[in-house]
Structures are given as C-alpha cells and as structure tokens.
Amino acid sequence: MAIGTEAGRVTRRGTTVALWRLAWRNLWRQRRRTQLLVVVVAYATLAIIFLWGFIDGFMNGMLASQGRLVAAPVLVTTSAYHDDPDPLHPLPSLAPLERAALAQPGVRHVAPRLEFGALLRSPYTSEGVMARGVDPAREASVSAIPAYVTQGRMLAGPGEIVLGKGVADRLDSRLGERVAIDASAAGGPRSLGLRVVGIVDSGTPVVDDATALVDLADARRLSGVSTATGLALDVPRGRESSVAAALQSELPAGVHAYPVEQLIGQLARAVGWGRVEVTVLGVVFSLFAAITVTSTVVVSVLERSREFGVMVALGLDQARLSTLVTLESVYASVLGWLAGSIVGFALLWLFSVWNVFGPLFSGLYGSLLSGISLPSELYTIVRPEYLLYAAVTIALAALFAVLAPARRVRRLRPAEAMRSE
Amino acid sequence: MTHTRFVPRHIARDARTLLVALALIVGLPTTGSLAVRAHAQAAPDDAQAVLDHVIDNLRGLSERATLELSVERPGRTVHYRMDVVSDGNERSLVRVTEPPQQAGEAFLSIGNNLLVYSPRLGRSLRLPPSGRSNAFLGSDLSYDDLAGGEYREQYDATITSRDADTITLELVPKPEAPTPYGKLVFVVKSASYAPVSLTFFDQRGNAVKRLTFSDFQDVQGRTIPQHFEVVDLLREGYRTTASYQDAQFGIAVPERCFSEAALERGCF
Numbered sequence: 068m069a070i071g072t073e074a075g076r077v078t079r080r081g082t083t084v085a086l087w088r089l090a091w092r093n094l095w096r097q098r099r100r101t102q103l104l105v106v107v108v109a110y111a112t113l114a115i116i117f118l119w120g121f122i123d124g125f126m127n128g129m130l131a132s133q134g135r136l137v138a139a140p141v142l143v144t145t146s147a148y149h150d151d152p153d154p155l156h157p158l159p160s161l162a163p164l165e166r167a168a169l170a171q172p173g174v175r176h177v178a179p180r181l182e183f184g185a186l187l188r189s190p191y192t193s194e195g196v197m198a199r200g201v202d203p204a205r206e207a208s209v210s211a212i213p214a215y216v217t218q219g220r221m222l223a224g225p226g227e228i229v230l231g232k233g234v235a236d237r238l239d240s241r242l243g244e245r246v247a248i249d250a251s252a253a254g255g256p257r258s259l260g261l262r263v264v265g266i267v268d269s270g271t272p273v274v275d276d277a278t279a280l281v282d283l284a285d286a287r288r289l290s291g292v293s294t295a296t297g298l299a300l301d302v303p304r305g306r307e308s309s310v311a312a313a314l315q316s317e318l319p320a321g322v323h324a325y326p327v328e329q330l331i332g333q334l335a336r337a338v339g340w341g342r343v344e345v346t347v348l349g350v351v352f353s354l355f356a357a358i359t360v361t362s363t364v365v366v367s368v369l370e371r372s373r374e375f376g377v378m379v380a381l382g383l384d385q386a387r388l389s390t391l392v393t394l395e396s397v398y399a400s401v402l403g404w405l406a407g408s409i410v411g412f413a414l415l416w417l418f419s420v421w422n423v424f425g426p427l428f429s430g431l432y433g434s435l436l437s438g439i440s441l442p443s444e445l446y447t448i449v450r451p452e453y454l455l456y457a458a459v460t461i462a463l464a465a466l467f468a469v470l471a472p473a474r475r476v477r478r479l480r481p482a483e484a485m486r487s488e
Numbered sequence: 489m490t491h492t493r494f495v496p497r498h499i500a501r502d503a504r505t506l507l508v509a510l511a512l513i514v515g516l517p518t519t520g521s522l523a524v525r526a527h528a529q530a531a532p533d534d535a536q537a538v539l540d541h542v543i544d545n546l547r548g549l550s551e552r553a554t555l556e557l558s559v560e561r562p563g564r565t566v567h568y569r570m571d572v573v574s575d576g577n578e579r580s581l582v583r584v585t586e587p588p589q590q591a592g593e594a595f596l597s598i599g600n601n602l603l604v605y606s607p608r609l610g611r612s613l614r615l616p617p618s619g620r621s622n623a624f625l626g627s628d629l630s631y632d633d634l635a636g637g638e639y640r641e642q643y644d645a646t647i648t649s650r651d652a653d654t655i656t657l658e659l660v661p662k663p664e665a666p667t668p669y670g671k672l673v674f675v676v677k678s679a680s681y682a683p684v685s686l687t688f689f690d691q692r693g694n695a696v697k698r699l700t701f702s703d704f705q706d707v708q709g710r711t712i713p714q715h716f717e718v719v720d721l722l723r724e725g726y727r728t729t730a731s732y733q734d735a736q737f738g739i740a741v742p743e744r745c746f747s748e749a750a751l752e753r754g755c756f
Contacts, residue, residue: 188668190690191722226664244691247666256600258666 086387090394094402097367101399104363108403108464109410111356112457115349116411119456122345123448124419131304134327135211136274139180139299141311143168143324148297152197154183154290158322161294167317173302173310176208179295181286187230187279188247189238196234198248198279200286200295209299212267212278218242219265225285229265231278242266248281252291259285300324349456357463361471364396368472375476376484389473396468400461408454418447535645535657538681549576552756553735562725573755579746583754596751605751612748642667654678669696683713695721703731712737 094101134140143164147156158164161179168177181200186193203222207213213221219242222229228246230238240246240263249258267278287293302310307326314324368375379385418424425445557568569586583594592607605612639645643659650656659672670691675684686699697720701713712735720726745755 190668190670190688190696245661245665245668247668249666260661260663260665260667 082387086391087394090391090398093391093395094398100363100367101402104360104396104399105403105406107359107363108356108400108460109407110403111352111359111460112404112407113411113414114407115352115457115460116408116453117414117447118349118352119345119453120411120415120419120447120449121424122342123450124424124446126342127305127448128425128445130327130331131307132211133271134307134331135209136215136269136271138327138330139209139297140302140304140307140327141174141300141314141324142180142297142330143300143314143318143322144297145321146323147321149323149325152182152296154181154292154296157181157292157296158294158298159319161298164298164318164322168298168300168314171310171314171317173306174300174314175303176205176301178202178205178209178299178301179283180206180297180299181283181290181292181295182297183250183286183290183292185279185289186249187234187238188249189240189244191239192237194234194238196277196279198250198281198286198289200281200283200290202283206280206299209301212269212274212280215267215269215274216265217268219263221265222280222282223264225282226261227264227282228261229267229278229280230263231275232266232268233272233276234279235263235266248279248289250289252289257289257291259289261285346456350459353457353460353463356460357467360396360400360460360464361467364392364468364472365475367395368392368475372479372484373486375479376481376486379479379481380485385477385479388479389469389476392473392476393465393468396472397461397465400464404457404461408457411453411457412449415447415449415453419449420446422446535647538647538655538657538676539640539643539645539659549737550574550739550741551576551735551737552739552741554733555582555730556733557730558728560725560727560729571754571756573741573745575741575746581745581750581755594751594754596746596748598746603748603751605748612751639672641665643672648673650678652678654684655681697721 131140143158145156145158148154165177165179168174179202182197183200184195185198186195187198201210201222203224207221216229217232219229228248230240230246235241238246242263242265245260245262247258247260249256251257261281265280267275267280269275281289283295300310300314308328311324311326318324375388378388383391422444424447428445552571552573555568555570555572557570559566559568567587568584568590570582570584572580572582574580578597578599580597581594582597584590584592592605594605596603596605596612601614603612603614639659641662642665643661646658646660648656648658654675655678657674657676659674661667661669661671668691669688670693671689673685673687673689675686676682677684682704683701685701687695688697688699690696697718700717700719701715702717703715704713706712712732714732714735716730718728742755744750747755
C-alpha cells in the first residue's frame with residue numbers, strides 16, 4: 068500500500084512537472100497570443116511602477132519644496148516650543164547647538180530663528196502674524212523664502228521687514244513704507260517701527276499670506292528672548308529624517324531635531340492620503356490589466372476547444388487541464404511583469420537623475436497650480452516595493468484565470484470539443 | 489504671550505469698541521490739562537518746546553467723570569455710558585454702565601498693560617498688543633493714537649504755521665518709531681494751548697482720520713474740551729463722538745481704584 072501511495076505521489080509530481088513544461092511550451096506554440104499577453108502585462112507593470120515612482124517623487128519634491136518655504140529641512144527646537152509655539156520656550160543656548168549640528172554629517176548650514184506672535188499696523192488696518200526673526204546672511208541657506216523676494220530685496224539688517232504679498236496687500240503697505248510691529252515680551256508689550264524692504268511672492272498662499280521676516284536683533288528686542296526659538300538646518304534632500312535622528316543623540320534634554328515631515332504635518336498627512344489614492348488607482352490599473360489578460364485567455368480557450376478535447380480524450384483529466392490554462396496565464400503575466408519591471412525601473416532611474424519633469428511641469432502648469440508651489444526640481448523615486456505593487460496584476464490574472472477560462476475548461480465535453488472548429 | 493490666546497472673541501470684540509472710550513478718556517484730561525499749565529507760560533518759539541509743554545501737561549491731573557460715547561457706522565449707532573477714574577498719569581479705570589448688555593465690563597490701564605474684565609466670564613484677562621493699538625472694527629481711534637506721552641519720544645515736531653489764534657505743529661515719526669503714520673498735524677490754540685484738532689496722515693500724504701476737540705469749558709480754572717469727535721476720513725459714515733458729563737478734576741483718587749479688584753467690582 069505504502070509502495071503504491073509513494074508511486075502515486077511520484078506520478079502526480081511527474082504529471083505536475085509535465086504540466087509546467089507543457090504550459091511553458093504552449094506559450095511559444097501561439098507566439099502572437101503570448102506576445103499580446105506579455106505586452107499587456109508589461110505595459111500595466113511599467114505604468115504602475117512609473118506611476119508610483121513619479122507620484123512619490125512629486126510628493127517628495129513638493130514636501131521638500133514646501134518644507135523649505137514653510138519650515139526648514141530640519142529644525143532644532145525645544146519640545147515645549149514644538150508643542151506650544153510661544154517664545155517663552157526658547158532654546159537654552161545657541162552656540163553649543165550650532166557646533167553640535169555642524170559636526171553632524173549631512174548638515175551643510177545652520178541658521179537661528181526666533182518666531183513670535185506680533186501685530187503689524189499700517190495707517191489703515193492691522194494684521195496678526197507669526198513674525199520670524201532671522202539672520203539675513205544665513206537664512207537663504209536654509210529657506211527658499213529669500214529667493215521669492217520678488218519686489219525690493221531681502222533684509223540687510225535691523226529696522227527692516229520683509230512681508231508676504233498677501234500680508235502687504237491687506238495692510239496696504241508698500242516698499243519703503245513703515246509698519247509698526249507690536250509684540251508681548253516677558254517684560255511687557257514692546258513695539259518697533261520697521262521699513263518694508265521686500266515683498267515675498269512665492270505663489271504659495273500659506274507663505275504669502277503669513278510671512279513677516281525681521282532681523283534677529285529686532286526679534287530679540289520685541290520678544291525679550293536672548294537666544295532663538297529654533298535652529299534651522301540645511302541637509303541634502305531625502306536625508307532629513309536620518310540626519311535629525313542622528314543629531315538627536317547629541318542634543319540636550321528637552322531639545323529635539325524635527326525633520327521636515329514632522330514640521331509640516333498637515334502637508335505630510337495630505338501626502339499620506341495622496342499615497343492612499345494612488346494605491347487605489349494602482350489596484351484599478353492592475354484590475355484592468357488582469358481583465359485584459361483573462362479576456363485574451365478566454366478567447367484563447369475558445370479557439371483551442373478542439374485541442375483541449377483531444378487532450379482530455381487522451382487521458383488528461385479536466386482538473387489538470389484547467390491548471391494548465393492557469394499556468395499559461397501566470398507564465399505570460401510573469402514574463403510581462405519582468406519585461407515591464409525592467410523598462411519601468413530603467414525609466415525611473417533615468418528620471419531620478421535627470422530633472423526633466425521639474426522645468427516641464429513648472430512651465431506647463433506653474434501658473435495653473437500656483438497654490439501648491441510646484442518644485443523646480445522633480446525627480447522620480449526608485450523603490451523595490453514597486454515590484455510588489457506591480458505583482459498585484461499577476462495575482463489578479465491568476466485568480467481570474469482560475470475563475471473564468473480554467474473553469475470553462477473543467478466543464479469541457481470532449482466529444483463536443485473535438486467536433487468544434 | 490500665551491494669555492493672549494485665551495481672550496474670548498466676544499470679549500475682544502467688545503473691548504475693541506470700548507477701547508475707543510478708554511483712549512479718549514485717557515487722552516481727554518491730558519489734552520485738556522495742557523491748556524492749563526501752558527497758559528501760564530510764555531509762548532515758546534521752538535516746536536519741540538511747544539510739544540514738551542503739551543506733554544508735560546499730560547501728567548498729574550486726576551479725574552473722575554462720566555463719559556458718553558457714540559460709535560457711528562453706516563446705518564447704525566451704538567451708545568455707551570461709562571464711569572471713568574484716572575490718576576492723571578499712567579493709570580485709569582473705566583467701567584461700562586450702559587448699554588445693559590455691556591454693563592459691568594471694565595478696563596484697567598496701568599502703563600502699557602491693559603486688562604479687561606468680563607462679567608459674563610467672571611474673570612479678568614490681559615489684552616494682547618492689539619488691545620492698545622488696533623484700529624478696531626468698532627471704533628475710529630486706538631489707545632495708542634492718544635497716548636500723548638509717546639509723541640515726544642516718537643516724533644520730531646516743527647511749527648508749520650502760527651497766528652494769533654492757533655499754532656500748527658507737524659509731528660514726523662523718528663526712525664524706528666512704532667507708528668504707522670507718516671505725520672500728525674496738531675492744531676492748538678495760541679493763547680491757551682488748548683487742542684483744536686489732531687489729524688493723522690498716512691505715509692503717502694493722505695489724511696486718514698481727524699480728532700476734533702470742542703465745547704471748551706473752564707473747569708477749576710482749566711480750559712478743557714468737553715466734546716470730541718473722531719472721523720475716519722477714508723470711510724464715509726465712520727465717526728466716534730464722546731462727551732464728558734460731571735467731570736471732576738484734581739480730586740483724590742484712592743489707590744484701590746487701580747487694582748484688579750476694582751476692575752471687577754469698581755472702587756466707589
């Protein structure tokens with residue numbers, strides 16, 4: 068009995084191997100049909116891989132771009148200030164933190180910032196803002212805002228202020244005019260008169276409607292803080308989180324390094340939702356590709372009814388025949404997946420080092436999408452997990468093959484099938 | 489700074505309107521008092537000296553009065569009545585008595601600090617800087633507009649005209665002066681230095697609002713305007729008027745009037 072069982076297993080294994088071989092051979096018996104299947108799956112795979120790489124690159128570019136406008140690549144500040152942005156929670160000292168930051172690999176520049184709530188007054192109205200005290204000589208190394216001073220110039224020293232276009236419009240303040248700025252310091256209310264020397268027009272509402280840059284010395288006079296509320300760091304794109312994590316061990320208790328993703332939480336969450344939407348889109352794409360593969364296989368099964376009838380008549384049971392059809396679908400899908408992956412990753416790599424999309428999108432859609440400030444540099448991202456996302460097509464193709472063409476084969480009546488043309 | 493976030497919106501809104509009264513109240517006795525001391529002095533030729541005489545008279549005259557305030561806007565007018573007490577220097581207390589929905593609200597100004605009491609909340613709150621300097625929706629003048637003590641520090645004065653009746657002073661902000669105005673034009677009576685009008689100009693040479701003093705009366709030997717009018721020159725129909733009733737100057741004001749307890753319960 069045992070010998071018989073073993074012999075049965077060997078027979079089944081042999082039959083299975085034979086089925087795999089037969090399925091592979093069948094692919095090349097109908098080259099045109101196979102090529103069609105491979106091309107469909109390859110196209111879907113390529114599209115999914117490129118879609119993910121492009122979307123991730125776009126999101127990253129936008130995040131980095133917005134991060135440099137709204138916050139900084141990395142910001143060192145007290146956790147108390149991060150939770151409650153009030154200058155009553157400043158950095159304890161600046162020099163040691165600057166030394167620690169600059170000693171960290173990846174940190175290219177540092178610049179202190181002192182942010183405080185203030186009231187700007189013109190002769191016509193007043194406007195509450197979160198003013199940012201900066202070192203004019205260093206701010207441009209950590210922020211994109213100075214590059215967007217489209218009227219006038221960036222701060223040169225105390226007694227000056229740079230306003231966002233929206234703020235200036237609402238105050239009706241022009242270049243060369245003075246605005247009064249009031250702030251509550253620990254020692255009581257303080258005021259200054261500052262001359263408007265520059266207008267920021269970045270195209271990003273959150274920047275243009277809120278920016279008020281003043282010299283760090285003026286910010287200290289107004290806020291009563293002798294240090295700063297934060298230390299902005301310039302680090303290479305894509306290394307914000309790793310540099311912040313590495314720097315954290317060098318910082319004193321109560322002081323934290325926050326990467327840009329944590330500094331612009333709302334946008335980061337929006338990017339997260341964007342990925343969810345892209346996931347849905349990718350699944351739909353895979354679904355259509357799998358349906359195309361399945362419909363091609365269904366047509367193929369109809370065309371091969373006579374062949375299948377003969378095979379069943381010669382002793383191949385219908386369960387194995389349906390497995391054969393499924394295997395053919397899987398083989399074609401895997402081949403298409405491989406081909407699409409190679410081409411897809413090649414394209415992703417090409418556009419990850421060649422900034423084609425940045426100028427292209429800025430030129431085509433810059434004015435249309437001014438609200439999100441398209442990044443000038445837009446590179447695709449290359450991630451291995453895209454292979455898995457694209458493999459969903461194969462899984463779906465196999466599933467549909469089992470559900471439709473293979474099921475049809477199982478119901479095949481050999482006598483009728485052999486009579487069909 | 490954190491406290492500013494907890495000022496409820498309706499308190500801030502009411503405060504905006506009532507701060508006009510506060511501004512006027514603080515400004516009135518001082519501008520009135522300048523007529524008193526300057527009157528006894530020889531007329532100075534130097535503009536800064538004239539301004540100094542004005543500012544010198546801004547201090548030291550205590551008062552207790554009732555103020556009636558009307559804030560006019562296109563299609564509506566809001567009337568307020570309030571009790572005022574001031575030590576004549578940097579401290580004043582204002583308590584609203586009418587209209588009923590605002591009665592009990594009070595403002596205590598001590599130097600640069602401004603506190604507001606809300607009977608609805610049953611607590612006092614420190615106002616943000618806007619409490620002193622905002623050109624509020626419900627008013628035409630801010631506290632800082634009439635904080636005369638800052639004119640000397642923030643402006644350079646020149647006499648632009650002088651005749652038998654009036655002297656016209658032009659006040660131009662010093663560099664970094666915390667004022668958004670391009671200049672102020674202050675007209676005072678030549679004989680008594682009683683204020684006639686104060687006009688605020690933007691930095692493009694346009695007059696944006698004008699404060700006019702009238703109904704001068706001699707009170708305890710001093711020439712003090714009893715009626716005030718603030719007109720927004722950029723928006724038609726925006727006007728604020730204030731009139732003193734039963735003003736008593738030079739009285740002894742108890743220290744308890746300038747405490748948070750007085751802010752909540754009054755001191756008389």
